[in-house]
Amino acid sequence: MPEPDLTLFVRKLERKGQLAAADVEAILALPFSHKSVPPATYLVREGEPPRNCAILLSGFAYRHKIVGDGGRQIVSLHLPGEAVDLQNLYLSYADHNMQTLTQAELAVVPMTALRSLLDERPAVSRAILLHMLVEAAIMREWVTNIGRRDARTRLAHLLCEFAVRLNGPEQTGSLYEVPMTQEQLGDALGLTSVHVNRLIRSFEAEGLISRSRRALRFADHPALREVGDFSSLYLHLDDQLILG
Amino acid sequence: MPEPDLTLFVRKLERKGQLAAADVEAILALPFSHKSVPPATYLVREGEPPRNCAILLSGFAYRHKIVGDGGRQIVSLHLPGEAVDLQNLYLSYADHNMQTLTQAELAVVPMTALRSLLDERPAVSRAILLHMLVEAAIMREWVTNIGRRDARTRLAHLLCEFAVRLNGPEQTGSLYEVPMTQEQLGDALGLTSVHVNRLIRSFEAEGLISRSRRALRFADHPALREVGDFSSLYLHLDDQLILG
DNA sequence: CGCCCGTTTGAAATAATTCAACACCGGTGG
């Protein structure tokens, strides 16, 4: 196993805003401890004060909230390379839970180190801010997806988003693994697992997707985009940091 | 009419993070043009590159997206004192629309001026970042509200949120005006205006609220919070900026 | 006065949930 480090995280930030060599070094010099955790590990619990910020070196994670009647809503999904607790950076307690979806490798960075990095390096601060803006844009799309699209469209939309975030915009017909159970998909979409199941089966019956165990293939990618009312603009993939 | 200025905006930022006198001065020195606009004025349109950032001196605004079948989803509401285009600060085009809800007074600040302010003043940058974190927290709650609560709970929740954001946490039984039509409420909640109407009437019949024209009184505030599964924690009202 | 936008109400239609049972699959222990 390679010595774990933060290069993946740096690369994600660099893709957005241009960082000077000194900025990159400062990030890589961040103190962290390495951790490997099983699926369904809690990284943050609602109500906790955030002491650390976990960066996903590998594996997937999700953010969720529990409502009064026990229902669960997944509010975001996180891919390898993402810093998972940035949302708590300056807040005194977490308003949501964060849990791993799969087995995952983490770099756990003390919040204080992160905060002083941001104070000292405006370029890093801008890059992080831009990253948060994109996260917010994704959340706006989720609100829209859940609020105003029917179940079929909603699911197709999420599948498209996931594929694009994972493989970039041009993964026509590609194979990928959705690391979620149908119940988790339901919790992300505001649907029941039963209904998600029926929708998946009908996508399959219509030849939009094909499956083998948990892996999923976009049999007809353009059609699925169409069904999902999907456009990747909100992901701001090509957005570069605007300066001045 | 008083000479318009940015003190309300400053005060909102100050409530969160402590700003030095020099920071406050720098914000107040921001160049802006003053504008008074009627209800339903578009401040930003999806696809536009953001050149300016409007700050609401008075009046309300909302952010929304349009889906394929013509449906509209309101993704956030904005109160006087809020900077409305911060979400586009570093993005090259807007992924949503921004529209005034009521008649409004605006301070229109050039994006470039705002960006250089942030570069020069880390404290302001932190305060803005904290403000964005709170906005994100609200959006997580909206996703949860729309995705996992039934229509009745959902509406009660939104009414509670609005009351607290407007008047602070202790406005028991207070009178306030919801500046939205029932159709707009529906678009914010992922419901139809017809259904919103029925819910409002039933709240009224149960003595939870009372109305006179557009104004609304929380006749039984604790009960409405209960119905709405509402807790104000996610608004992070008492959160102070954490340093170091 | 009359018009228009927003509200109100009812009845019929439908999308999605609920409940319940069963099948499948990979993993574990006998």
Next chain:
DNA sequence: CCACCGGTGTTGAATTATTTCAAACGGGCG
């Protein structure tokens, strides 16, 4: 090696929340 187990996926039938369609009402404003 097989048997069993728990979690996940699959399917059907009945129920329900919400939408749709349509019509009427009300009040503020030109």
